[in-house]
Amino acid sequence: MFVKVCGLSTPESVRAAVESGADAVGFVLTKSPREVSPGRARDLLEHVPEGIAAVGVFRHEAAPEAVATAREAGLEWIQLHGTRSQEDVKTVHDAGMRLIRAVTMVSAPDEFEEWGEDLLLIDAAIPGSGEVWDYSSVRRLGLGTRPWLLAGGLTPSNVGTAAAEAGAWGVDVSSGVESSRGVKDLDLVGAFVRSAKA
Numbered sequence: 526m527f528v529k530v531c532g533l534s535t536p537e538s539v540r541a542a543v544e545s546g547a548d549a550v551g552f553v554l555t556k557s558p559r560e561v562s563p564g565r566a567r568d569l570l571e572h573v574p575e576g577i578a579a580v581g582v583f584r585h586e587a588a589p590e591a592v593a594t595a596r597e598a599g600l601e602w603i604q605l606h607g608t609r610s611q612e613d614v615k616t617v618h619d620a621g622m623r624l625i626r627a628v629t630m631v632s633a634p635d636e637f638e639e640w641g642e643d644l645l646l647i648d649a650a651i652p653g654s655g656e657v658w659d660y661s662s663v664r665r666l667g668l669g670t671r672p673w674l675l676a677g678g679l680t681p682s683n684v685g686t687a688a689a690e691a692g693a694w695g696v697d698v699s700s701g702v703e704s705s706r707g708v709k710d711l712d713l714v715g716a717f718v719r720s721a722k723a
Contacts, residue, residue: 526688527695528721529674530702530714531582531604532559538709539572545718548695549578551604554594555586558707559699566598578602580625588616595622604646611640625674630662637666646697649677655700657683661690668692681716685723696721 530542531551542550550573552566553559561569566581573579580602581595588605595603603617604625617624618641626642631650645668649658657678675693680701688696700706702713 526721528718529697531697532699534559534561536572537711539569541711541714543574543577545715546722547718549580551580551582553582555584563594563598570599580604588613592617592620614640614642645673646676647673660687663691681713681720684717684721
């Protein structure tokens with residue numbers, strides 16, 4: 526099970542994710558309670574060992590702008606939320622970067638098609654809400670063997686069941702491992718990664 530811990534903003538939270546076995550860490554580079562500056566992301570990157578994907582997360586920024594900001598932060602992965610196009614995928618790849626394209630369960634049907642992204646992320650209808658949703662509904666999309674991440678409302682206690690219900694290749698967490706909005710609980714971070722991997 527591929528595990529990404531998102532919205533990290535301190536060296537301690539990055540180390541907690543890495544040491545517990547996360548495969549990817551996410552830095553929010555868009556307006557959010559979890560937002561960090563490109564400079565801060567670059568500093569946090571020093572705590573991410575080689576082989577672990579470090580991802581810059583964007584919401585409505587245009588793809589070229591996201592590429593420029595991620596490059597400033599020293600990141601090679603970009604996660605794009607919001608309404609996107611196949612041209613956005615091409616823009617990211619032409620820049621030599623890898624892409625997680627995020628959609629929600631209320632996205633248009635064509636948005637679930639393969640656009641060439643490296644990973645698809647499927648979130649709840651309201652991303653970042655932390656609300657539990659019908660994870661089994663993803664199976665109806667017929668994603669086959671595509672690598673994709675399940676997100677939205679996941680916690681250490683439900684991640685195993687949710688991933689099994691959805692048939693997920695990987696999982697992504699942010700609010701489900703926080704003590705308050707934007708503040709990671711280091712024990713919950715470790716517990717989530719271990720639960721997902723188990």
